Amino acid sequence: xxxxxxxxxxxxxxxxxxxxxxxxxxxxxxxxxxxxxxxxxxxxxxxxxxxxxxxxxxxxxxxxxxxxxxxxxxxxxxxxxxxxxxxxxxxxxxxxxxxxxxxxxxxxxxxxxxxxxxxxxxxxxxxxxxxxxxxxxxxxxxxxxxxxxxxxxxxxxxx
Numbered sequence: 001x002x003x004x005x006x007x008x009x010x011x012x013x014x015x016x017x018x019x020x021x022x023x024x025x026x027x028x029x030x031x032x033x034x035x036x037x038x039x040x041x042x043x044x045x046x047x048x049x050x051x052x053x054x055x056x057x058x059x060x061x062x063x064x065x066x067x068x069x070x071x072x073x074x075x076x077x078x079x080x081x082x083x084x085x086x087x088x089x090x091x092x093x094x095x096x097x098x099x100x101x102x103x104x105x106x107x108x109x110x111x112x113x114x115x116x117x118x119x120x121x122x123x124x125x126x127x128x129x130x131x132x133x134x135x136x137x138x139x140x141x142x143x144x145x146x147x148x149x150x151x152x153x154x155x156x157x158x159x
Contacts, residue, residue, distance in 0.1 A: 024092035031085050038082070039114045043123040050119065051127040079133035080140065083107055087141020100142060107138030 053059070061072035086107055090097035097103045111134035118124030 021093055024089050027085075028089040028093050031089060035082065035114070040117055040121060040123055043118075045122040048119050048122040049125050051125050051129065054128050054132055056127070056129055076133060079130050080137040083111065083134040083137030084141040084144070086110065087138035087143070088145050089141075090138075091142065091145050098142075098145070100139070103138060103142050104135060107135045111135055 057072045057076050061069040061076075064072065087103060090103050090106060097106070108131065111131045114134075115124075115126045115131055119126035
């Protein structure tokens, strides 16, 4: 039979926040792998370019035929939606990320890393607009987290 150091075992078991954090940490890891696959690994190396116009998609949508405008709008929505889980999962994995001052820089750096990797590997366009939309998505996720937390507390603790 294994003999565990009782002090270490006691400290690990007494950290009541650890079991609550395991699932969000696992989901955050799975999310990170999924985003890496979607943004880098699922694409063929084709070309690399840089788009510095922060409203390029909006301009293209405004000047394009309806079916192309819908594709631009879809791209905007997907870029925002892709980072909503980050804004939700970060504060669930660690309470310190429930503050916008910590979550937004992480989202900004994650998006910047994706765009830089796409440029370096020739698997996409380095787009300022994507960085802004991704960061907005994380802000929405964090907002959803705070709203859900308030609703949960209201229903669970006010009985």
